[in-house]
Amino acid sequence: MRTAYGVDEVRAAERDLMARLPEGALMQRAAAGLAAASAELLGRVYGSRVVLLVGSGDNGGDALYAGARLARRGAGVTAVLLAPGRAHGHGLSALRKAGGAALEAEGSGGGTELGAEAALRAVARADLVLDGIVGIGGKGGLRPLAARFARAARESEAAVLAVDLPSGVEADSGEVRGEAVRADATVTFGAYKPGLLVDPGREYAGVVRLVPIGIEPAGAPAVEALQFADVARLLPRPGAESDKYRRGVVGIAAGSAQYPGAGVLAVAGAVRSGAGAVRYVGAAAGEVIARFPEALVHEGPPSHAGRVQAWVVGPGLGSGQDGGRLVADVLGTDVPVLVDAEGLRHLEPSVVRARTAPTLLTPHAGEAAALLGVPREEVESARLASVRGLAAAYGATVLLKGATTLVAAPAGAPVRVNSTGTAWLATAGSGDVLSGLAGALLAAGLLSGDAGAVAAYLHGLAARGASGGGRGASGGGPVAAQDVAAAIPGAWREVLG
Ligand SMILES: NC(=O)C1=CN([C@@H]2O[C@H](COP(=O)(O)OP(=O)(O)OC[C@H]3O[C@@H](n4cnc5c(N)ncnc54)[C@H](OP(=O)(O)O)[C@@H]3O)[C@@H](O)[C@H]2O)[C@@H](O)CC1
Numbered sequence: 001m002r003t004a005y006g007v008d009e010v011r012a013a014e015r016d017l018m019a020r021l022p023e024g025a026l027m028q029r030a031a032a033g034l035a036a037a038s039a040e041l042l043g044r045v046y047g048s049r050v051v052l053l054v055g056s057g058d059n060g061g062d063a064l065y066a067g068a069r070l071a072r073r074g075a076g077v078t079a080v081l082l083a084p085g086r087a088h089g090h091g092l093s094a095l096r097k098a099g100g101a102a103l104e105a106e107g108s109g110g111g112t113e114l115g116a117e118a119a120l121r122a123v124a125r126a127d128l129v130l131d132g133i134v135g136i137g138g139k140g141g142l143r144p145l146a147a148r149f150a151r152a153a154r155e156s157e158a159a160v161l162a163v164d165l166p167s168g169v170e171a172d173s174g175e176v177r178g179e180a181v182r183a184d185a186t187v188t189f190g191a192y193k194p195g196l197l198v199d200p201g202r203e204y205a206g207v208v209r210l211v212p213i214g215i216e217p218a219g220a221p222a223v224e225a226l227q228f229a230d231v232a233r234l235l236p237r238p239g240a241e242s243d244k245y246r247r248g249v250v251g252i253a254a255g256s257a258q259y260p261g262a263g264v265l266a267v268a269g270a271v272r273s274g275a276g277a278v279r280y281v282g283a284a285a286g287e288v289i290a291r292f293p294e295a296l297v298h299e300g301p302p303s304h305a306g307r308v309q310a311w312v313v314g315p316g317l318g319s320g321q322d323g324g325r326l327v328a329d330v331l332g333t334d335v336p337v338l339v340d341a342e343g344l345r346h347l348e349p350s351v352v353r354a355r356t357a358p359t360l361l362t363p364h365a366g367e368a369a370a371l372l373g374v375p376r377e378e379v380e381s382a383r384l385a386s387v388r389g390l391a392a393a394y395g396a397t398v399l400l401k402g403a404t405t406l407v408a409a410p411a412g413a414p415v416r417v418n419s420t421g422t423a424w425l426a427t428a429g430s431g432d433v434l435s436g437l438a439g440a441l442l443a444a445g446l447l448s449g450d451a452g453a454v455a456a457y458l459h460g461l462a463a464r465g466a467s468g469g470g471r472g473a474s475g476g477g478p479v480a481a482q483d484v485a486a487a488i489p490g491a492w493r494e495v496l497g
């Protein structure tokens with residue numbers, strides 16, 4: 001499991017350790033990790049041009065000490081001081097002693113070159129820029145001078161390495177207000193911060209490397225990401241004695257005369273995901289049976305369809321009264337229910353809260369915005385707060401779709417983040433497949449938070465497999481939703497194998 005801790009937890013762990021170590025020891029560990037990552041990005045340190053963007057806190061101190069190490073190895077290192085009188089004193093001395101220079105980006109203080117213009121020219125000419133403007137002490141959006149240098153770093157050809165986290169990204173949430181540094185890589189210290197795993201912050205961080213400096217945050221992480229081994233542990237495996245009921249019967253109430261395909265794709269996701277049997281209720285029974293003769297189709301309300309261990313309701317339902325009746329009927333059962341897509345339009349918080357069995361809601365940003373009564377942009381810019389808010393309001397587990405998927409439980413457990421997906425996955429019908437997949441896992445007995453996170457993981461992996469993109473998020477070619485469903489068994493084998 002990859003875990004990420006909030007600023008308060010990291011600070012508390014730092015205090016505990018600092019009390020037992022000589023002064024400056026943690027900063028030296030951080031600087032050593034930064035210098036090693038810098039050397040990797042540069043390829044050759046000797047003769048390279050390195051610029052340090054140095055703010056007024058310890059984040060800038062880390063950059064200065066790393067710069068001193070690089071200067072000793074023959075790099076030409078220039079520190080750009082954004083708050084000249086307040087830069088980390090010992091770090092600045094160390095840099096100067098190692099042969100590095102400093103420019104003052106503000107005011108008309110001393111130094112060999114003056115003013116922001118010279119500093120901006122240095123950034124434009126650099127091979128590597130180290131972003132030590134702010135770390136976990138950052139508050140609000142970047143101030144104007146810092147924002148100007150964040151832009152300059154982005155416009156320069158230099159590789160950009162963020163110290164602890166890209167300046168302008170909120171450590172606890174991944175929110176970005178205005179300008180932020182866009183890094184090719186980030187070296188983070190002691191623990192991942194939520195903002196490095198959650199969009200939009202994640203996109204600014206590039207490749208993230210964790211440098212252990214000895215701190216061990218206590219308590220539950222704020223955010224966690226399942227890894228291969230975690231998913232393998234959670235995946236249901238049929239035993240010799242398993243019959244279809246033990247494997248789990250999943251019910252799918254989806255599709256309409258207008259959108260029969262959504263019903264077919266939700267069934268496809270469930271059939272490919274280990275369900276013992278799939279029952280289908282809805283207007284696309286003919287299409288479903290034609291494609292999946294193994295499905296059991298029923299007429300009448302879902303609650304009369306026979307034994308089911310979990311229901312999926314919503315994909316492709318019309319928004320009319322029929323949809324509302326179907327959702328109400330399914331929510332009235334005492335088994336786990338997943339509500340997706342049009343089904344989400346018929347939700348009453350009080351009805352969901354009153355359920356005794358788990359409910360899993362799977363909105364994309366637009367649907368989440370409608371549920372919260374806010375504009376879509378607000379959900380996209382504050383994804384962590386949005387998913388937590390929805391889970392609390394509905395007393396349900398919520399899976400918020402996106403380039404990274406977030407899964408929040410109502411009782412405030414760590415939010416699960418998944419980034420196995422690929423940009424090719426943003427295609428019509430892929431959400432329907434996800435609902436069938438997650439429904440099958442619910443029917444197999446997984447807890448709703450596990451079912452959501454494991455489904456998101458497999459769905460992303462299947463899409464990568466189908467797109468031929470390997471394990472990278474941007475490779476490969478187009479995929480259709482049915483290709484994703486067909487690739488689920490392969491993704492499953494990959495995890496177990
Ligand atoms: N945790 C650990 O174990 C270890 C942590 N270490 C390192 O320490 C870092 C934390 O250092 P920190 O506490 O000194 O805060 P930091 O991030 O440098 O920023 C504070 C300064 O920024 C300023 N500022 C604030 N907001 C701003 C904005 N929007 N735009 C512009 N400026 C803004 C603010 O200015 P002020 O408000 O005071 O005017 C203040 O002076 C951490 O990220 C890691 O790199 C390592 O050395 C190893 C061990």
Ligand SMILES: [K+]
Pocket residue numbers: 059131132133134135162163164165166167
């Ligand atoms: K930084």
